[in-house]
Structure formats: C-alpha cells, structure tokens
Amino acid sequence: MSFSFPFGKNEAHERLGQEFGNLHLDTKIQTSHAKPLANADPVVTPIYHSTTYRYKTVDQFHQPNHGSNYCYQRCGNPTSENVEVIINEIEKGQGTLVYNSGLAAASAVFLEFLGAGSHLICMAPLYSGTFSFLTETMTRYGIEITWVNVETEGDNFANAVEKAIRPNTKIIFVEVIANPSMAVPDLKGTIAVAHKHKINFFIDATFASPYNIQPITMGADFVMHSCSKYIGGHTDVIGGCVTVRDEENWKRLKLQQLTTGSAAAPFEASLLARGLKTLALRVDRISDNALEIAKHLEKHPKVTHVWYPGLESHPGHKYAKDFLRKYSGMIAFDVGTAENAIKFIEALKIIIHAVSLGGTESLIEHPLSMSHGKELLRHEFAAKVPEGMLRFSVGVENVTDLIKDLDQALQKI
Template sequence: MSKNFYWPVGSNEAKDRLGERFSQLHLDTKISASHAKPLTNADPVVVPIYHSSTYRFKTIAQFDEPNHGSNFVYRRCGNPTTENVEVVINEIEGGAGSLLYNSGLAAISAVFLEFLGAGTHLISMSPIYSGTSSFINETLKRFGVEVTFVDVEKEANFAEAVEKSIKPNTKMIYFETIANPTMAVPDILGTLEVAKKHKILTCIDATFSSPYLIHPLNLGVDISLHSCSKYIGGHTDVIAGVVTVASYDNWKKLKLQQLTTGSSLSPYDAALLTRGLKTLALRVDRISENAQKTAEFLESHPKVSHVYYPGLESHPQHEYAKQVMSKFSGMIAFDVGSAENAIKLVESLKLIIHAVSLGGTESLIEHPLSMSHGKQLLRDSDGPTVAPGLLRFSVGIENVEDIIGDLKHALDQL
C-alpha cells in the first residue's frame, strides 16, 4: 500500500471551526462533537443521505435571505437527498417543479386538498385505485366537495361523458393513465381537449405507466403524479409519492401546504428512490416486453376468459393507449371465470408471489375483489364492478419463460 494512501490525522468541521479551542474542550464535549461533518475532498458519486433534521445558520441575516440562504433549514421543509430526486423526476416529467411525499396517497390527497374545496366539483374517472376512491368518497365529500364518477369502461366515449358531467363549479378532472385494477385506458387526449375548452384543471395518476412511458405534462396535463412505491422505486422496498406540476405557482402552493402538513419524504426513502430511478428505463423495457408475451400467452389459454392488457389489439382501448405510449408497461388483468378459480390459481403459483402492490422487479399477483378493491365495491353503490374472477398481475423482470411456465402450471390446476 502506498505511504500516502491514508492520512492518519483527519479533519472535521468542529475542529476546524473551534481551532485551538477544540483540544481544550472536555472529553465528553469532544465525544459529542462527532456529529460535525468531515472536511474532505471526497466527491461522492452517489448522493449521500443527509439525515440532519436541522441546518446551521452562519448569521442571523441568513435567515432573511431568499430561501434562508439555502433551501435547507429543517428536514420537514427541505432536504438535499430528497431534493435531488425531485429535480430528476421534474426533469423526466418536463414540469415546473416536483414534490416528493411520504406515500402515493399522501401525494394524491395533497393535490385534492390544495385545489378543491367546499362547493367545488370534481369529475373522477372510475374505476381508480381504491385508496384514492376512498379518499374522495370519505374525506372530500365530507369537506363539501361534489363528485361525479365517469365510468371509463361503460362509457363508449369517455371524453364526451366527462364533458357532459361538467358543471359551473367543476374545478378538476382526475384520471389514471391505466385504470387500477381493470387496465381500462381513458381517451387522455380527448379529455384534455375538453378540459382546455372549459378551463378545468387536470390531474392524472400515471403510476401504472411510469414516468418512462408517458409524459403527461407534455400532453397538456396540469398535474402528474405517481406512487413511487411502484415503478419509480422499483424494488418493493419503499413507500413514496411524487407530484409534478406544469405551473410554478401551483408548485409553490403545494410546497407551502407540505410545510404545514408535514408530508415530506424521509431522506432514507429518497436514497432508495435515487437508486431505483437509475434503472427505471431498463426495468420498464424488460417488464413491458415480458408483459406483452405473458398477455399473449394468457389470451391463448382456454381457462382464461378475458385478458386486459393495453398492448393487446383485443384491448377495448388499445387505440387510445397507442396514442400516448409505445410500450404498455407491466400490468395485466385477466379473468379466470370465478372467485374460486382466481383464489385457487394464486394459491397454486410458485414463482409469482401472491401479494398486493406492483411495479417491482418480482412478479406479483392479487385478487382485487378479495384484496385491493373489495372495500371500494362496498362503499360505491354506483361504483365500478370488479369481476369476481379477475386477477391483477404485475409482471416482473424474471425470464418470461419461467413466468409463463408458472402461470401454465397453476392454470392446469383449475
């Protein structure tokens, strides 16, 4: 080892700041000074986890400078590790700013609470993620927000049905790029035309398509959001959400709200997103390829009555999907005829894991009626109906032959 490989005497910020006085401090004070940052020339390749809950001010005057001289005062209000991810996602999405939240639902509820209020009217696509629909039905309605659900499957022309639902107090149109759990795809471009014509704010949950496949803001959406717990994180080890807005004014409103509601993301979770994001394109390319082949296999299988995958020509809204995506992500819904068959199938799988959630490297499957969407059905009397035999399948990055082999084996048990 070279003599210069290591310097035995390091330096740290407390020592540098206190100079001679550092060596005169009491032992227990010196020990407690271990918090001070090291002074090194190190230039880490990976953004470090800044876990400090507070930041030093050099002068009182600094507090009065724009952004207090830096964006960082107190962790709830801003954190370098978190901000790094916000900058990257905003760049991918082409927005005026992004904000990370401590879950996808925290991101969704922040948007609803900021832009809707008593006496305003929301038009929401249906079906949507059950947690979102619960928030709309149980919280927004309680705060005096009027809601109209427009069924993306029943309505032959979704954009026209949205337009027919507009009232003088309609403030927001909310939809998903691909509906959870049925994989219906709304006419995004048609709906945006309607929204622009009537000057109504649009917000889309693009979780299922990921920010790699669709860029909603470039299409004219005002607010794009994701549960980062899915494709962005990509490794089933983080719960987070992100909102990206087209207008800086809207970003400021959400940022001010976040300071007071305390919904920002922890830097540990932001570090997981930093890592996950790096392979988003690789993962979603592989997953889309696997999903297309798996959907084609399922479509040809006699025990499967319906397959819903936006990349299949048989998908009722395949043409709408093609308008906004060239690949179709990894979410498939398929019907095996009855709840009994569905349950038997998930319990017979060996490689594919029976669990809620989606968008990770591993293939996951769930039965919406028993798991993610059962409660929603009980709450929305006029809400969507999820077929009893429907399964929601999140295709992973495994070798597609093994995914298909596992499904084939389980289907043979029915």
C-alpha cells in the same frame, strides 16, 4: 501509496481554537462537526440524515431560501431534492415534490386545489385507496364529486366529462390505466376539454410509469405516481411524487407540504434515486414480458377474458397505442369464478401471491377478495370487479418461466 488522517477539518476545532481542547468530553462530542471532505464529489447523492442545518449568521437565515435551501428536514432535504430534480427531468415538468406515499401525493393535490364547495370530476373505476380518500374524507369538507365511468362511456368519455362540468369544477382526475380493470381513457380528448374550460387536469400515471408516458408534455397540469411501484421498483420503499406544469402550483404544493409534513424521508428518497437508475431497463423488460404473456393468456382455453392495453382486443388500445411508449406490466385476466381464481393463485410456484405492483418480481392478487374487496362495492361507482378476475404485476423474470408457471396453475382449475 501513503495516507494521512485529515486533521484540522473539524469545524468546531477551527472556530474554538485552543478552547476546543479544554472542553469537557460531553460538550466536545456535541460541538464536533467534520466539514464535508474537500475534493469529495460522490457519484451517488449521500443520504443527508440531518433534521436541521447550521447557519453562520442570523442574516443567512433571513435570506431567500435561508441562504441555502435547507433549514429543517420537513422543509427541504438534499437527498429528496435530488430525486425531485431527476423525476422533474423525466416528466419535463416545472417542479416535482416527493411525498411519503403515493396517497400523500394524490391527497396533497386534492386538498390544495379543491376547496369547500368545489366540484371534482373523477374517472371511475380507480385505485381503491384514492377512491376511499375522495368518498370518505373529501366529501366531509363539502366537495362534490361526479364520477364518469370510463368502461361504460368508452369513446364518449371526454364528452361525458365535458357534460359533467359545472361552474365550480376545479379538477378533472383520471388514471392513465385504471386499477384494477386496465381501462384506458381518451387522454388527449379529456385534456382538450380541461383546457377549453380552464380546469386543472390531474392524472395518476402509476400503472404506466414515467418511462412509458410523460403526461405533462400532453398538457396535464399535475401528474402523480405512487413511487412505491415502478419508480422505486424493488418492493422496498413507499413513496409518492407530484410533478406540475406551472411553477406557481409547485410553490403552493411546496408550502402545503412543509405545513402538513408529508415529505419523503431521506433514506426513502435515496432508495427512489437508486430505483430510478434502472427504471428504463426494468420497465422495458417488464412491458415486453407483459405483452407476450397477455397474448398467451388470450389464447388459453381456461382464460375467459384478458384486459391488457397492448392487446388489439382491448377497448382502449387505440388510445394506449397513441400515448404510451410500451403498454407496461399490468394485466388483468378472468378465470371464470372466485373459486377458480383462488385455486389458481395458490397453485403458482414462481409468481408471488401478494398485493402491490411494479417491482422486479412478479406479483398476483385476487382483487375481489383482497385490494378491491366487498366493502368498496357498496359504492355505486366503485370498480365492479368480476369475481374470477386476477390482477397480475409482471416482473423481470424470464418470460418462458413465467408462462410455464401460469400454464401449470391453469391446469389445476
């Protein structure tokens, strides 16, 4: 096999001809621009690290989408858009945007589709970060919020949401599985209420992952994920995404994203694209592991309660069974007291004591002393977390080893 160096592919050399050779070194370095290699069609989308894009003519800049999609990284980037296309395909949406965090994704929808004086109906409990954004930030802009508790309302949740509707209600927001209590709302009933009253239905489907549910196909208007969880899947990237049912809403969010500067960076986007390749494999395995572990814990004498949507004992099981492919990897269980919970967590050998979730490795935390601490409890509608409750993000490890680890730690309490 013989090789030859691809001389003559330097765009500046072609443009400047002889003059190129006479340029000073420091100018030459700046003008040199290797053209993309001919006949190179990489299997994996490259990381486009350029903040800006060159134009041949001024006219090109003024054409729709600047004659290409790319002008400046904050406005669009090929690596990020590759991920958006993939997620949009999975979600069966009319457009996806990737953000630099899950909270950037959630807050983008609230900021764009609520205005001063509008009303939001929100499921309680929900993720503490979203809760803080809504109660601390959005209320300062005159947004009114009605909280509807999915745990106390149970089968009456959709009715309670309907009763809370006001003329200025703009969004109904729920989580597919509540963080950290694993409560599951009647999604179909609540979406029907939103459609009947022509109100945007917005769902955070992070805990289920886009493998286990595609809410757009059920009629949701917006679905978001913290991509830092199952989509990234390897505990090495923070990101978020929003997928829409109506392209006009994508256009609004796209404009907002480039004016607020909340887009995911290309390196992060490339990690999301890599994570997505194994989403199905990982979530399938994780969901199977979690169901087996939840059944085991439910029988364990030292465990007073298990909350997992895949268990028949779970109050939202009938809903979860209807709309989830599998029940995902998040389990909450109670070991009686905070003292027991802390002793148990510190005795684990394989399962890692850390916040966050959705990675290949099993992670466990004590919500009351960590993610859902006392600061939040001063709010009437914050998650009421039992003191002995642990939140477990099941990983892809061998399930027998995970159960052994849980058992040996349970023995210590």
